[in-house]
Amino acid sequence: MRPTVARTELYSYLVTRHTGRTVRTNIEEQLARVERAALAVLDLRHVPLIDFSCADEVVAKLVVLSVDARPHRRFVLFRGLAEHHLEPIESALTRQGLAAAAESDRGEPLLIGSLEPRAAAAWREIWALGHVDVDALAERLDERAEHLLEALDDLEARALVIRDGDIYVSLGRALDDAAAEEEPGIDRP
């Protein structure tokens, strides 16, 4: 399953619920036009600050949308997150038991919010590898495959990884693959 990528670069101060609703509605409209699986990528690199209300309207509500999306899957990846973005986003997600996949402004993977430790460890490994099947992942994590399945189901249900047959793909890899398709000269390992 290769999702269509919908990119949004944000530049303004993300403060007030009103602003958050406007940003989210635009993204939802963008996604509503995609009649297949879609990956929304929100770049916050140029956002000077985000408050708690806006984090709830943009981040938490988009994560809820991705978890509930039917019939087409929706995934969300937040990029360019600076240290000062983290507390409002973490708070908005944790308050509702949600989790989001993200990348810091230094390109490090970030799993923000609430997630059971085994699922979190699996997510990090999938991100590091890009794509992996359950047996290889179990070996890497020194776990029994059957113990990992529940965690992987959870990650898939929360739209934190993409399942393509027996393979689990990180949202970062899905984004790289989409970029490679847009620029065919780039080889991916």
Place this chain on the structure above:
Amino acid sequence: MSRVVQVPGTLDETAFETLIAEVRGLDDGSRLLLDARGVSWVSPYGLLGLLAVGQEARVRTGLAPLIEPPDDDEVRSYVDRMHFWPAAAEVFELDARPPKPHGESDALLEVTTIRSHEDVHRVVEGVREKAQKILHNRLGYPKPAVIHFSVMLSEVCQNILEHADSIGWVCAQRYHWRRRLGRDVVVLAVMDVGVGFEGSLATEHARRTGESWSAAAALEAAFLHGESRFRDPGRGQGLQAIRSQVVRWDGAVRIRSGDARIAHVPAWDDVPALQGGLAPFPGAQVLIVLPARQNDEDGET
């Protein structure tokens, strides 16, 4: 018929309580005149208190109240520099056109009326440079504190839009609190005269608590437990975030609403954490005090 109320010489939190008690009996057709000629010292909370009391009098009597400005040149100049008069012109009937605001003032944030999300954006986006000068350069806060302060400002101003159903005002100033703390502080005041916490949360919470529902119960629900009038589980974070940040900075926060006040009380302060039985007043009145960092405090944000 006019009702003349003398504004206490020291216009602070205590003076606000005095003013509330004085204007309590105002009714239709009696016009309020706030006589501030004898004012010799003003805090941000006191300044906004004049607007809140004036607005309430206007709503209750249907007549724009009057105000006599302070006689003292220094106080007068401070009130001008805080851009009080443009906000006052929307509340009071002023004899003269409000003086043009001076250019750059030394205030962290001049008196600003909040009536829309655009106002909140303007306040938050405009405060950065001064917050950097005052919080970081003067009060010794680490640089990221400027962002945390802006977030706090955004949330406290949004409280007006989301819960008051009315206009409100915000302002902030740096002081030296020699007697109480021996340090510089930033004082942030935010006020409205809207529905208040008790009214805002009533639909969702009053049924559950029945006869024990009160302004104090509403303040506890919102300030301590993050409850909100909305069923949306994402709501109610703003006040919690403000409280956590103030605690981290060893600051104080007090919220007055209806006939009650709730506070986070740091070791250096001595107000009650929860107080009921105050003179009833609509809306919410918030006071936040952020003290200068001391040498033994680390760079924690």
